[in-house]
Amino acid sequence: MSDTTFRKAICAALEEELERDERVLFFGEDVAAAGGVFAVTPGLYERFGPGRVFDTPISELALAGAAFGSAVVGKRPVFEVMFGDFLILAMDSLVNQAAKFWYISNEQAPVPLTVRCAVGAGGRFGAIHSQTPTPWLLGVPGIKIVAPSTPADAKGLLKSAIRDDNPVVVLEHKRLYSISGPEGDGTVPIGEANVVREGSDITIVAAMRGVHDALAAAETLAGDGIEAEVIDLRTLRPIDERTVLESVAKTNRVVMYDEGPELGGWARGLLGAVAERGLEDIDDSWVIASGELPIPYSPTLEDDFLPSAERLADEIRARVKAPARA
Amino acid sequence: MSDTTFRKAICAALEEELERDERVLFFGEDVAAAGGVFAVTPGLYERFGPGRVFDTPISELALAGAAFGSAVVGKRPVFEVMFGDFLILAMDSLVNQAAKFWYISNEQAPVPLTVRCAVGAGGRFGAIHSQTPTPWLLGVPGIKIVAPSTPADAKGLLKSAIRDDNPVVVLEHKRLYSISGPEGDGTVPIGEANVVREGSDITIVAAMRGVHDALAAAETLAGDGIEAEVIDLRTLRPIDERTVLESVAKTNRVVMYDEGPELGGWARGLLGAVAERGLEDIDDSWVIASGELPIPYSPTLEDDFLPSAERLADEIRARVKAPARA
Amino acid sequence: MSAVETATTVDAVAGDWQPTADELAGGLRTMLLLRRFEEEMQRLFLRGEIHGTVHLYIGQEAVSAGVCSALEAGDWVAATYRGHGAALAQGSDPEALAAELLGRRTGTCGGRAGSMNIVDLDHGLVGCFGIVGGSIAAATGAALGCRGGDRVAVAFFGDGATNQAYFHECLNFAKVLELPVLFVCENNLYGEFTPLAQSTAGADIAGRARVFDIPAARVDGNRWEVVAAAARAAVARMRAGEGPQFIEALTYRHLGHSKSDAGRYRPPEEVEAWLARDPIDQLRATLADDERADAIDAEVGGELTAAVERALAAPFPDPAVDRATEYAP
Amino acid sequence: MSAVETATTVDAVAGDWQPTADELAGGLRTMLLLRRFEEEMQRLFLRGEIHGTVHLYIGQEAVSAGVCSALEAGDWVAATYRGHGAALAQGSDPEALAAELLGRRTGTCGGRAGSMNIVDLDHGLVGCFGIVGGSIAAATGAALGCRGGDRVAVAFFGDGATNQAYFHECLNFAKVLELPVLFVCENNLYGEFTPLAQSTAGADIAGRARVFDIPAARVDGNRWEVVAAAARAAVARMRAGEGPQFIEALTYRHLGHSKSDAGRYRPPEEVEAWLARDPIDQLRATLADDERADAIDAEVGGELTAAVERALAAPFPDPAVDRATEYAP
Ligand SMILES: Cc1ncc(C[n+]2csc(CCOP(=O)(O)OP(=O)(O)O)c2C)c(N)n1
């Protein structure tokens, strides 16, 4: 398969699933006629028409509610919330309706609903257009959260999300839309992390853009004789603890690397899971995340606020060289 | 000071703060003329009048927005969201407005806003009237979350919340409203955990109703010769890691006990923090939380779903008797 | 103008449906089923058999009985925490419903949901929604699922819900997409303890729909045949592709908001005036066949007593056996 | 009816304010300040000096310039991500504003906020809000803070925002409490790339306020003196304790929605017709004193050039020195 971009891979996934299953709908603000503000979905409206692909009012709560209700009666809605920051307006329907329905209905019907949103900082969009909604949704049983780092995973995970019978939130990091890579040609299973680099000295766990930082740091560290194993989580709920535990059992050191915040983010909780299930394997473990602040606008502040490949490499170098725990 | 109930302690805190500072406002759905659906706030409307204490439409988002705007211009609003489950409708204003203002305004003004809500399961209220909103808010920099377990803390923390210059969410566990205890006569500092029972064999960390379970389990365990130290967190954001770390340094074992869920809750994240900062002190560590499901209605299901003092005692007994890690 | 006067000076109803005696009797049967069921549930609640809280529908029966009489199999209904009426009007099994409230394994949702969150897809009930306004979204979504076919969806909700985010966003959304959804506001003049006029600016609920160009009728919600006629007209327009419709049904709950509420915030004269307009009494009067009415009442009562007995005899769910999964497979 | 026709067949404005020549000149000065500032920012954006995105206000100046001319010190304004106009109309320092957009330490918010999130309390700006509809809540809250005094609050927001939860809940809330808040909808006929009629059922924005019993005027938002008169009348009613007021100001953004939008979804004739109704040209015509107008323009331009130069010379914040704290002490 030839290379494609992250945004094109997403569009291809939507196109293929709309084609494959006529129950699939796709809607959102300016996604149809205009093709999306991040230019991710051009052509779908022209191809599938307004009955399947349509623009909506600026009403995130109604979007989520309409998706929920249509899913319960048999559609497979996919809707876009332009920036992940706005997902918070839709949360009641996601959390109190979609996530609970399967269980409280006594499994009368599933809720096959997918939300896509652009997330993440580093684009100088300021505090209200740069957040990643993971912390708000991580503690919601019934929801799945996927977080791809490559075009192939973006495509494969979105396809899996659309075919999944549960509400799935698909996080698309803004600073990945333009990256290139193989397109991939199938689904990617939800809930399975990916060891993207093998190593024996430390495990770096990351997601989305963080995976690229982790790989860059691992390259640098290799020059210093430190071999880092890099795990791309790919799904944040449910979280693939097993792959992480297996890696830590081998490397005995782990750093969770996330865009942040630390308190309430996936990174600390995953470290807690490792402490619960793999305590005897850990010689050293920590979290690198952002500061506990809203995301700043000014380039100097935002760059300092976010964790970086450099900081990751530096901290690992300092700690792995230090004497290991007795 | 004489004994009072949890609900009366809350009302006393509101009354004293309304009396003390005329910038304080109190509003919510049926909190004024009717005195609140949990009968927590009778008499305040009669005493302070409709300019200070008033009923509102069923519009959680507007309530939070109105609190935010009034706080920025100098009021100290307190509003009630009847059940914590409904807070999710108000989250955009809390998260994208109130929590960010102090920082992004470059500290032009604080946002002294307080939200009170009834939380927690065990009352047979079903999946949408039993949640605790902690997971949704734990990862929001700028917000404080307090979670009292006694009448004195309920009063003292609510008074601190109202005097605090930041948005504070006050969680009131439904199954604590009727408990009795000393009233207390001052504020209780936000951000400080409380060692409510000393012990040397294991640390149990809990909050709200869980503290009562932890104390009950500790009593049982004392009969078996196991001395548990019990920490009442009292504040969930910011979280008092120091008190927990000091205790674990002494006991070398820790269990985080929470109504759940596990993934995304405070318990796992706090364990992660202990693994980061106190790894060498831990011989054993785990989390007891609820199942990863919506909260069931039927008494048999709900009782099984929630963690209990018995389960806590049983697990500790089984693990502490087991040979300690080499 | 008093609340009762308001309720009786409503809009003329679009639609000229004239029910037959059998249809009237059918309506009466449904309403009696709802009434007797709720009376049983109240007793069970007071006996401590039903847990948590319960919101009774007594007094409002004409609304869901009337509206659901206009629906067909395949249509969808979304209701509120005060939803037993809508469930039964849709044909949900009273025994299973009682068992659900009792927390039993044989309940509509296996005891998992409880009174406020009932779902019964087999009877077209998308769900009862504990969040005020949530039903509006669920029905809007169900209608999105029906677009292009000839099925329709109905949302029941209260007057207080018209101040919620869901109300506004979903009405606009439904009209923009011309979805076949009927919004039915059961205006019982109070949201919990707060009178309508104190929480609802303008107090013109039907007007809030009309400003979106959604046709809206304000009707006497205590007269089954009036509600049923309005619903038939609205449903016909939806099936003809005319998009969302709105009915504001003026009615009154005879009892408090929920279990613990004695309803002291309501003037006794007001309560009395509304009790005098009991929807069941009125439909009996229209039917003008006391013998038949009494027979229906006796039959419904007998069926219910038996159903409740069976529900009470059913086992509680066994958590070791109720193998719940977080996710659908 | 075309959009331009719509804009010119607006309601008669309540209030008979007749501006003096000096007042007209003052309005023109403000509008020119807004226009020239935005033109500078556009240049800086294209040069890569401003980061992220930027939403320009060019074409809509009469709205905030007109409304803010009716306010006094102590009154509050909440605006949107398209908020430079409101900030400047409130007297915010153009140099600091430019520095903020440039991400400099001397910015209105020290570079922390950026274009979409400006706050300037010293000039009565509660904030610019990046969430569509957020300004409505902030102003409603500020008005709650003003209750009982004689200060008022103003919310600016777009036509698209009238489909948001905030709009509906806050208008109702404000009317129920009779808060002194003026809701100003800048109806520029599009929300991003979507025309009003495709997203806004009924397309009657002022009607959405009237159904809450909030007095609403629909005015030509491209004529400063018309907006200013409507605002004066509304503010007077609020200061007299008459509760919330609403103005729908019909206007048009000359440029795309944000940085990357070339605005191709708008018919060229429509754009042309609106360019011909440029609010600055119109106010110049009313003032009928080209010499004075030119002098103002030159003065404003000179001031701005200097301000932007100083802003460009200012340092970026130094994260080691910008000692931010999560919480206010
Ligand atoms: C979002 C939300 N806020 C508050 C509540 C608590 N509550 C339950 S019922 C109710 C009153 C609703 O009034 P109305 O819509 O008129 O319906 P009614 O109960 O009269 O049938 C309230 C405030 C809730 N369930 N959901």
Ligand SMILES: Cc1ncc(C[n+]2csc(CCOP(=O)(O)OP(=O)(O)O)c2C)c(N)n1
């Ligand atoms: C809650 C939310 N949804 C979506 C967006 C993205 N967005 C930014 S501006 C805009 C259009 C707003 O249109 P309108 O209210 O008419 O204001 P205008 O931009 O025309 O001034 C949208 C959809 C947002 N910022 N917030």
Ligand SMILES: [Mg+2]
């Ligand atoms: Mg009501």
Ligand SMILES: [Mg+2]
């Ligand atoms: Mg617009």
